[in-house]
Amino acid sequence: MMSNNIEAVGGAEAVAGCTGNHPVLEILDDLVRINSVNPYYEEGAPGESDVACYVEERMRRAGIPVRRQQVFAGRWNVVAELSVGKPERALLFESHMDTVPAGSMENAFEPQIRDGRLYGRGACDTKATLAGMIWAIEYWAARRDSLPRDLVLCAAVDEEAAFRGVLRFLEEDREHRLAGAVVGEPTELRVVSATKGCARFAVETRGKAAHSSMPEEGDNAIYRMLAVLSYIRDREAPRLEGLSHPLCGRASISVGTIESGGQINIVPERCEIQVDRRILPGEQPDVVREQFKQALGAELPSDTVFEVRELLSDWALDTDPQAAIVREALQVAGKLGLATEAVGVPYGTDASKLQQLGGIPSIVFGPGSIAQAHSKHEWVDLEEVIQAATFYATLAGVQSAE
Ligand SMILES: [Zn+2]
Incomplete structure (x- = not known):
C-alpha cells in the first residue's frame, strides 16, 4: 500500500475559496506575457526562445542545474534537474512552451484577470501547467534535503506542431530511466491515463x-x-x-x-x-x-x-492503472479533494511519446479545459492553477511505498 500520510504542500489547505497571492500566479502572468507562438503556424512568429530563457533564469536562481537541447535553429528544450541522489523514482514534469497563434484573440499577450480567471493566449494550453511545474520544482529546490526523489523538468518546444521537442528529449534522455512522468495539458484537474492517438x-x-x-x-x-x-x-x-x-x-x-x-x-x-x-x-x-x-x-x-x-x-496513451505514477497521482488528487478516478481524453499529448519511446509510465494532468484551448477567449481558473501547482509539488514529495 502506498503511504497514507501524503501531505499536501504549499498551503493547499488555504486554496479552497481563496486565490490569494500564490506565487504560481505571478509565474503564469509572466509566461502569458511572453509571446511563444509556434512558427509552424505563423511565419515570423517568435517561437519558444523567450519563454525558454525565462525558465532557465528561474532555474538558475533556484540553484537547479539547467541545460538546453537544441531542436531547431533558435528553438530549444530546457531541461532542469533537481538531483538529490534518488534516481530510482525520478519524476519528470513535462510541459510544452509553444502556443498556437493569437488569431482573433484580443490582448492575447496582456493577461487580463476577470472573475477569478486569467485570459490570454496559452493561459490554459499550457502555460498554467508550466507555471505550476516551475513553482513545484522551485518549492522543492528550497527543501531539497527532504525531497524523496530526483525531479526533472522538461519545458519542450513544438508540441503544437509535430512534437519535435519531446522526441529530442527522448533521444538524449533515455538513460534517465525516469520512473514516471506528468505531462501538463488542460485536463480540468483530472488524472488522465489514456488518450487517443492519430494516423494522419x-x-x-x-x-x-x-x-x-x-x-x-x-x-x-x-x-x-x-x-x-x-x-x-x-x-x-x-x-x-x-x-x-x-x-x-x-x-x-x-x-x-x-x-x-x-x-x-x-x-x-x-x-x-x-x-x-x-x-x-x-x-x-x-x-x-x-x-x-x-x-x-x-x-x-x-x-x-x-x-x-x-x-x-x-500513438495512443494507455498507462497501466496499476503503475505507481497513476496510483500516487490519484492519492494526491484525493488528498486535494479532486476526482480520484483516472480518465481518458480524445486529444493527443507528449505523454504517448514518453510512454511509447521512453517506456516511461505517464499521466497527463493540468488546470483548465481543452474547450478553452486555442480559442478566442482562452482562459484558466486561478484557483485551479493553484491546485495544479499544489498537486505537482505534493506528488513530487510522495514517499516510496517500500
Ligand atoms: Zn497543449
Missing part, C-alpha cells in the same frame, strides 16, 4: 490529363477520388463508430482537405485528400494506415491508381 495520411488518386473539350481522352482523378470518399464516409466511418475504448470513447475518421486541378480546361491527373484517423489505445498508427490502404484497395475498381502517404503518426 494523404490519399492520392491518379488519372490522365486531357483537354477538357475531349474529356473521354483523359481519366479524371477527381472522379476517381469519389470512390475513395464514398468508402470513407459510407463504410469506414460507420465501422469505426463501433470501435471504442472505455476511457477514450470512439475511434473516428475525418477528411479535412481536398486538392486537385490546376485549370478549368484540363482534366485533372491527380487529386489528393488529407485524412485524420483518430486511433484508440491498442491500435498502432502504422498498422491502421496499412489496413486502411488494403481495405480501400479491395473496394476500388481494379484499375484505380492510388497511393496512401503518411503525414503524421502518434
Whole structure:
C-alpha cells in the first residue's frame, strides 16, 4: 500500500475559496506575457526562445542545474534537474512552451484577470501547467534535503506542431530511466491515463490529363477520388463508430482537405485528400494506415491508381492503472479533494511519446479545459492553477511505498 500520510504542500489547505497571492500566479502572468507562438503556424512568429530563457533564469536562481537541447535553429528544450541522489523514482514534469497563434484573440499577450480567471493566449494550453511545474520544482529546490526523489523538468518546444521537442528529449534522455512522468495539458484537474492517438495520411488518386473539350481522352482523378470518399464516409466511418475504448470513447475518421486541378480546361491527373484517423489505445498508427490502404484497395475498381502517404503518426496513451505514477497521482488528487478516478481524453499529448519511446509510465494532468484551448477567449481558473501547482509539488514529495 502506498503511504497514507501524503501531505499536501504549499498551503493547499488555504486554496479552497481563496486565490490569494500564490506565487504560481505571478509565474503564469509572466509566461502569458511572453509571446511563444509556434512558427509552424505563423511565419515570423517568435517561437519558444523567450519563454525558454525565462525558465532557465528561474532555474538558475533556484540553484537547479539547467541545460538546453537544441531542436531547431533558435528553438530549444530546457531541461532542469533537481538531483538529490534518488534516481530510482525520478519524476519528470513535462510541459510544452509553444502556443498556437493569437488569431482573433484580443490582448492575447496582456493577461487580463476577470472573475477569478486569467485570459490570454496559452493561459490554459499550457502555460498554467508550466507555471505550476516551475513553482513545484522551485518549492522543492528550497527543501531539497527532504525531497524523496530526483525531479526533472522538461519545458519542450513544438508540441503544437509535430512534437519535435519531446522526441529530442527522448533521444538524449533515455538513460534517465525516469520512473514516471506528468505531462501538463488542460485536463480540468483530472488524472488522465489514456488518450487517443492519430494516423494522419494523404490519399492520392491518379488519372490522365486531357483537354477538357475531349474529356473521354483523359481519366479524371477527381472522379476517381469519389470512390475513395464514398468508402470513407459510407463504410469506414460507420465501422469505426463501433470501435471504442472505455476511457477514450470512439475511434473516428475525418477528411479535412481536398486538392486537385490546376485549370478549368484540363482534366485533372491527380487529386489528393488529407485524412485524420483518430486511433484508440491498442491500435498502432502504422498498422491502421496499412489496413486502411488494403481495405480501400479491395473496394476500388481494379484499375484505380492510388497511393496512401503518411503525414503524421502518434500513438495512443494507455498507462497501466496499476503503475505507481497513476496510483500516487490519484492519492494526491484525493488528498486535494479532486476526482480520484483516472480518465481518458480524445486529444493527443507528449505523454504517448514518453510512454511509447521512453517506456516511461505517464499521466497527463493540468488546470483548465481543452474547450478553452486555442480559442478566442482562452482562459484558466486561478484557483485551479493553484491546485495544479499544489498537486505537482505534493506528488513530487510522495514517499516510496517500500
Ligand atoms: Zn497543449
